[in-house]
Amino acid sequence: MTAPVTASGAMSAGTAASRSARVDRSIARILRAGTLVSIGLLAVGVALLAIAGGSPLERTLPGLDPARIPADILALRPEGFLWLGLLATLATPLLRVAAAVVGFLGAGERRMAGLGVAVLIVITLAVVVAQRTAA
Amino acid sequence: MTVLLLLAGGGFGAGVFGSLLGLGGGILIVPLLTFGFGLDFRAAVGVSLVCVIVTSSAAAGVYLERHLANLRLGMLLEVFTASGALIGGLIAFLLPDRVLAGLFALLLVYTAATMLRRATSAGDASPSIEDPDDAAGAAQAPGPFRAALAGPGYRPVRLGAGIGGSVFAGVVSALLGVGGGIVKVPLMHLVMRVPLKVATATSNLMIGVTASASAIVYLLRDGINPLVAGPTAVGVFAGAMVGSRVAQRIDVRLLRLLFVAVLALTAVQMTLRALG
Numbered sequence: 499m500t501a502p503v504t505a506s507g508a509m510s511a512g513t514a515a516s517r518s519a520r521v522d523r524s525i526a527r528i529l530r531a532g533t534l535v536s537i538g539l540l541a542v543g544v545a546l547l548a549i550a551g552g553s554p555l556e557r558t559l560p561g562l563d564p565a566r567i568p569a570d571i572l573a574l575r576p577e578g579f580l581w582l583g584l585l586a587t588l589a590t591p592l593l594r595v596a597a598a599v600v601g602f603l604g605a606g607e608r609r610m611a612g613l614g615v616a617v618l619i620v621i622t623l624a625v626v627v628a629q630r631t632a633a
Numbered sequence: 634m635t636v637l638l639l640l641a642g643g644g645f646g647a648g649v650f651g652s653l654l655g656l657g658g659g660i661l662i663v664p665l666l667t668f669g670f671g672l673d674f675r676a677a678v679g680v681s682l683v684c685v686i687v688t689s690s691a692a693a694g695v696y697l698e699r700h701l702a703n704l705r706l707g708m709l710l711e712v713f714t715a716s717g718a719l720i721g722g723l724i725a726f727l728l729p730d731r732v733l734a735g736l737f738a739l740l741l742v743y744t745a746a747t748m749l750r751r752a753t754s755a756g757d758a759s760p761s762i763e764d765p766d767d768a769a770g771a772a773q774a775p776g777p778f779r780a781a782l783a784g785p786g787y788r789p790v791r792l793g794a795g796i797g798g799s800v801f802a803g804v805v806s807a808l809l810g811v812g813g814g815i816v817k818v819p820l821m822h823l824v825m826r827v828p829l830k831v832a833t834a835t836s837n838l839m840i841g842v843t844a845s846a847s848a849i850v851y852l853l854r855d856g857i858n859p860l861v862a863g864p865t866a867v868g869v870f871a872g873a874m875v876g877s878r879v880a881q882r883i884d885v886r887l888l889r890l891l892f893v894a895v896l897a898l899t900a901v902q903m904t905l906r907a908l909g
Contacts, residue, residue, distance in 0.1 A: 518704075519700070521704065522697045522698065522700060522702075522704060523697070523698065525694075525697055525704070526693075526694040526695070526697040526698045527694070529690045529691070529693050529694035529697070529841075530691075530694040532690055533687065533690045533691045533694070533870075536687065536690075537687065537866070537867060537870050540862075540863045540866055540867050541867050543859070543863045544637065544641065544863045544864045544867050547637060547860065547863065547864070548634055548637055551634055552634075553635075553636040553637070554636060554637055554640065554858075554860035554861055554863075554864065555636055555670060555671075555672075555860075555861065557860055559858070559859065559860060561855040562852060562853070562855075576860075576863075577859060577860070580859035580860065580862070580863040581859055583859075583863065583866075584683060584852065584857065584859050584862060584863075587683055587686050587687055587690075587866070588683075588686065588845045588848055588849060588852065590686070590690045590841065591686060591689070591690060591841030591842045591844075591845045592842070592845060594690075594693075594841065594842075595708070595711075595842060598704065598708060607781065609778055609781070610705055610708060610781065613708045613709055613712055614708055616712045617708065617711055617712050617715055617842060620712065620715040620716050620719060620846060621715065621842075621845065621846055621849065623719060624715075624718075624719045624722070624846045624847075624849045624850055625849055625853065627719065627723065627850070628722070628849055628850040628852075628853035628854055629853055631723065631726075631854070632853050632854045632855075
């Protein structure tokens, strides 16, 4: 049995669908841009690594130190671009979640926005736990 | 220089085949790096997670624009895949390499069996999603939240099972460096009654967040070498782009059967590694 569809109900469903499509499109743009930036940075790092020569398996790098990245990039050292590319890679899906939270809040979908916040809390927890257990 | 090219070339091959066969790169990259380049298992998993995020982000954008991925369902389940990935990422640093290799061998066997079944089956024997007498669907009233998860012609059911399975998928992803689609797609399609195409696209969307949660653990515990991850990820990305463009023109049935043999052989090698 199908419920009768009123004109206002149909309009409201149409608006919700259009809002949903807008959120999907903006998230798709973020994913595309994030991927291009990540791959671009990694590709520059790989090119500089090729110019520097030697095997990447034989070189050892200190762990991630975000404070060193700007200096490494200005000095055109491959590790600066590679670390930044890795960080951009990991950040892209998280930006997608943040954009979804904003989109859902704008559309009045508080429960869905809450799910996005829950994902970001889990990720924050991952950072805290990893830092504490790494020492 | 040669090693750099080999890493990028290996990544390219993994990207092409992964894209042609509908697999994430992880199932190929981990054996490539452990057997081909002598990396220890955890180091290979760290690099693989980075590659998996790159391919997921690239493909998820396309799926969203085509309205194939269910963003709301994905966001619900990825709370739990990310939690599983966090747990798995921590467990990975407690388990010996040999145990991880043994688990990976099991994953290879399961993947090979799944691909073999797909290659030899004539049609999709999945349950109808529109069945009005579906007991599971009828038992769950479509509240506003559940209704928000619905898509055109379907309404996900058995959310509890979906949530439990998502935690497991996250743990598998973090331990073995794979996207976890091998768990999530059957879970959404067969258990939650989501159409296969939507399940595949939604799983892909979730992979980025899932793998990021565990990759953060690997990164902060010095488990990702950027000198290896960089060339491999660039190669995988380029390979996946090429693979997605030629996929329509290639008959993948023979390729799938050949690949089953490769997976079986790799499973034997991983088992030998696990047994020491």
